[in-house]
Amino acid sequence: MVVSQWSCSESAPLSFPTRITQGFDRALRSTRTVIERSEALKVPSNQENVTEKFAVSAKNIYKVFGRRPNEAVERLQHGASRDEITELGTAAVIDASFDVLPGEIFVVMGLSGSGKSTLIRMLNGLWDTTSGTVTVGGDLITGISAPKLRDVRRRRISMVFQHFALFPHRSVLENAAYALEVQGIAREERLARAQKTIDLVGLKGWGHKMPSELSGGMQQRVGLARALTADTDVLLMDEAFSALDPLIRREMQEQLLELQTELGKTIIFITHDLNEAMFLGDRIAVMRDGRIVQIGTPEDILTDPANDYVAQFVQDVDRSRVLTAASVMEPVRATVFASGGPRAALKVMRDLQTSTAFVISRDRTLQGVVRDADVMKLVRKGVTDMTTILSDEYNAVDENTYLSELFVPSVESPLPLAVIDERGRLKGVVPRVTLLAALGNVTTDTGELQVMEPPLTVSTDVITDALDASDTSSDAKEDAR
Amino acid sequence: MNDFLRIPLGQWVENGIDFITDTFGFVFDFIKLIISSVADGMNFVFTSPPFWIMLIIFAVLAFVARGWLFSLGTTLGFLLILSLDQWENAMDTMALVLVAAAIAVFISVPLGILAAKYRTVSTIVKPVLDFLQTMPAFVYLIPALILFRIGDVPGIVATVLFALAPGVRLTELGIRGVDSEVVEAGQAFGSSPGRILRQIQLPLALPSIMAGINQVIMLSLSMVVIASMVGAGGLGQPVIQSLSRADVALGFEAGLSVVILAIFLDRLTASFGSGKGYFRFIIESFNVRGRRAESAAVDAAANSDAATTEPAELTPPVR
Incomplete structure (x- = not known):
């Protein structure tokens, strides 16, 4: 580890990147x-x-x-x-x-x-x-x-x-x-x-x-x-x-x-x-x-x-300087495996009534997000690889980030903040309402406070139809084979 | 007046003094021998050189302590003493004051340190000092006269007793006044009490201790004049002579000489404590220059071996 020098000027505020580091x-x-x-804590016998x-x-x-x-x-x-x-x-x-x-x-x-x-x-x-x-x-x-x-x-x-x-x-x-x-x-x-x-x-x-x-x-x-x-x-x-x-x-x-x-x-x-x-x-x-x-x-x-x-x-x-993202995050509801394909993704999104889902690999590394409309297109086309529609329109933060540093990314992102560990694995999400609740010391797991997720942009029926259609078409393909 | 309740306290003290003279006479003879030889030596130092050598020494001391103005004043003052024909007496007084003050400081500063350190010493010493300070100065002369007979020695002993108090008090006050956190800092890094005293308490209490020494010298001067009643030499002799003869002229001349000596000694010793004048300046500039050179050398050393040793020494053990 290299020993760094302290800055000599006392009043110069630390720059933002330094704080992050x-x-x-x-x-x-x-x-x-x-x-x-x-x-x-492994207490020795002696x-x-x-x-x-x-x-x-x-x-x-x-x-x-x-x-x-x-x-x-x-x-x-x-x-x-x-x-x-x-x-x-x-x-x-x-x-x-x-x-x-x-x-x-x-x-x-x-x-x-x-x-x-x-x-x-x-x-x-x-x-x-x-x-x-x-x-x-x-x-x-x-x-x-x-x-x-x-x-x-x-x-x-x-x-x-x-x-x-x-x-x-x-x-x-x-x-x-x-x-x-x-x-x-x-x-x-x-x-x-x-x-x-x-x-x-x-x-x-x-x-x-x-x-x-x-x-x-x-x-x-x-x-x-x-x-x-x-x-x-x-x-x-x-x-x-x-x-x-x-x-x-x-x-x-x-x-x-x-x-x-x-x-x-x-x-x-x-x-x-x-x-x-x-x-x-x-x-x-x-x-x-x-x-x-x-x-x-x-x-x-x-x-x-x-x-x-x-x-x-x-x-x-000042709770925002003590609590970390990991301490307030919620379990991720809408996650889909990249290897699962668009049909599985669309099903999950329909069941959860959400327009977006986090895509993770088998070891839970966060890959990106997908939107319902894009997934549906893939399903209709019968494509099985989701990488083409993976979007990076989300903000991910380290699990040890203090709440005070979550506000800006939270505002910038339409989705809940993704919380990842040092290996990039998805640990949870911080929706805006959770952030507010944490500051006010209100628990978010009482059920009264609904964690808002972006609602479906495509109606459920349409999705079901698309899934059924792709079912039949894939059945047809299989039949053809 | 009141024969029934009359306590013969004075008689008891006299008996005690008699007992002491009879039993420990040899001890006092020994003390007398030491003090008188020191006083004679000091007297010789001040009176044997011609006046102009002493004058130059005083002027230079004054210049170093406070600057040219004080130096000029000192020269004029001592020339006045010379012209009043009191030079010999003034030098005798100076010698007596220095011997008495030196003995008083030698006793009072360690006593003050002990009093600052141990509460019991402080509680015992305090009333004794009160006693010594408020007892009329002439009273000391009586036992001193009995124990040491007539001459410089009883004068010096009485002077020491009289001048002791401010030295003890201001030393104790100075050491107690050192910021307790700074002393704790010394302890927290594992310093021994002796090291804390030497390196922290005494240096930081120095202004107060010097003020005490200054007071000791001033009290010695005033007492030395009174001590002439038991045969001590110096400016006290003409003062007492003029008192017995109602000789205003001689009294004024001798008195003025005492005042000049007092001002000289006071300003000189005060400047050592308060850090005025060239004396302090010379020491400090010497220190700072030394420190600059030192830290520059350390910098250079650190830079030169930075490439090789620094990373190894500064890298903490990885846990």
Whole structure:
């Protein structure tokens, strides 16, 4: 895979083709994650190996600030609520458990005060857990000595901060090289390696500047470069883009995805912005009042919220940027096999009362569409090959395309959008009404909403006649033989 | 007045001091030996060269710190001191101030660091500092006089105690004021506490620490004058003389010399902390030039070996 450079201009919007490419990148990525996920779920018999399968694993972690934290945890474990233990301390995180898979972007989402920043600080031991264990890449990091903890931080886990937290008295390059300096790598080598990540995040030529000379977005790129130079498998990002203005935030999000695809880091991303969570996350943990209320893929959370709180939360989400064509598509009703011939096609179209049908090959690869009038002509002529009348007057989209990118093709095409997978196989269709229903979170399978298909342009009787006629004519031919 | 409730606190303290002098006399003799030799050495440095050498040194320092205007003012100020016949005394005072301030900084900055790091140290040190700061300055002179007898040393010890507080307070404040996220960043990449202190907290707290050092020096100067009551040399001598003789002329001349010294020391040390003047400029331009050259060299290296090594190193392991 070739490492591409980030563009240096921050305000230039990404062109449309780039977005499409990113869509595919993301598609590839999620496929890969799915594969890894299924591998990870093959639970090995040896229990010790289970934790090593996960990049980061948290088990029943609690964090209580206050005078008697242990007592508070005990009461929480026995079912006390957060408000009931206020005299013992403030419970910031209550019984959080989750496993993060290698190469995954795991987003922790919640409003301020929900405990997400506390949670992330327990994952690299900046703060101790009051109870529970955290494992990073197979190393237990709770309850170990300070030097051991520092060693884990150097080797396994790095962090990007909300307000950048750059060292203001050091140049951009020295900032980026910091992790290597701590690891005791010689100056020459660490600066050379830092220069490479500086280039990678699109700051080529800015290495000798001081952080104060950079804009916010560029400063956060330095923060990212500093974390990437450490070359750890796990990257913690604490509201990393929250302090940036919306345009730059969007650009950084897209570039983070791009970078993640290339470098395959495990990223744990904290945010209060649900759209950001939905855009970045392979999986999302929603937090409320110190507890994780739901963990799931963006689609799970959007379509199947665990409780009213999550449901209320997701109602403002831009669904068109989360749902994909595959998640809303309908089964294709009118499909005909290219090898089946025009008579079979015409029968199907008559039975379904539709004027067009998708033509697929035996392995379900989409060939094109045919119209009833054209098919009927062929039938009348007695031709058995449909390739002459195959039309490409349809729009096909990849199954991982976001709904926001379906509107234009949907408007341009008179037919429902064909949804295909990466091998060009027809998976389903997205009629316009489905698109609208998906945005409004209305189910289309209740039967009340009719999926509109273009009605027959030729009347049923005429078709039947034509079929009968061709029957007799073919019978006649056979007779003649 | 109130014989019943009179607590003989003063008597107890006196007994305590007596006990200390009797038991630990040798310790104080030792301290006295060290301080007096340092003070004598410093005195020698300031008073032995002819005045014009010192004048040139001060003027150059002033120029480096703030520029030509301050340099000119310094020259005129010290010429005035010379013409008032207070040069010797002024140099004595300068030596005493520097020794006292150096000892005070040597104690107060580490104490401030400890106080910033450990809450318990902070809670213990705070009332002690309040005590030291508000106790009338003359009172320090009494035990100092008993423990170290007459001369420069009790003056220096009393001055150190008096000048300690702002050094500790501003160091603690400066280190506590360093952005906690930046410190967390150091921790998150696996830095040891010592490295974080050295590379992050101290450099970022430097302006505040320098302000503290500036205050230490200014307080030392004011105390050194008072310390002449127990026999410390310098500009305090003519001040006390004029006080006992009601000599307005001498008092004014000596007092003015103190003011000139104070302004010089204040402006000079303040400029180190706030980054004014050529001092900072010289350091920075040197650093930036070094960095430019360095990053250019790194660029060149990266470009030259780009064809061979770069793809191999940058390509991530395919999962």
